[in-house]
Amino acid sequence: MNSFRKKVYHTVSLLPRGRVATYGQIASLCGNPLAARAVGWAMRNAPAFLDLPCHRVVNKNGSLAPAYAFGGEHIQRGMLIDEGILFKDNGRIDMKSCLWIPEDLAVSEEQG
C-alpha cells in the first residue's frame, strides 16, 4: 500500500459523523494539497473492507459524487442527511456548517 493511499484512507476513515470534507482538504492532510485528483482516484479505488465514509467526501462546492458512486445521488444524500449533514434547498451541502474541521483530528484522536 502506497503512503498516499494509506494516508487518504486513514484521513477519510477518521472523518467525524455529521461532517463533510473536500478532496482538496483530504489531499492537504495527506501532504499533497494539489492531489485532490488523486484523492478522488483513491476514493474510486477505496476498498470496501475499509468501510470508508466516502459519502462524507464531497466537492468543495458541496455537490455530491456521480450516481454510480453509491448507486444514486439520493443514496449518498440520504446517508448524509441521516448523519445530520445540513442540505441546502438547491440539494447541496451546507459547507460552512458541515465542512469538516482538520483541527478536529486532535479531539477525534483523543476522544476516540
Place this chain on the structure above:
DNA sequence: AATTTGACAGCGA
C-alpha cells in the same frame, strides 16, 4: 517510458 483516465480545484468570461 508514454498515453489515457479520474468521485478535483482555481481562474476567467
Place this chain on the structure above:
DNA sequence: GTCGCTGCCAAAT
C-alpha cells in the same frame, strides 16, 4: 451562478 480551460497527482494500460 454556470461553462470552459488549465494544473496537479496517482494508477492502469
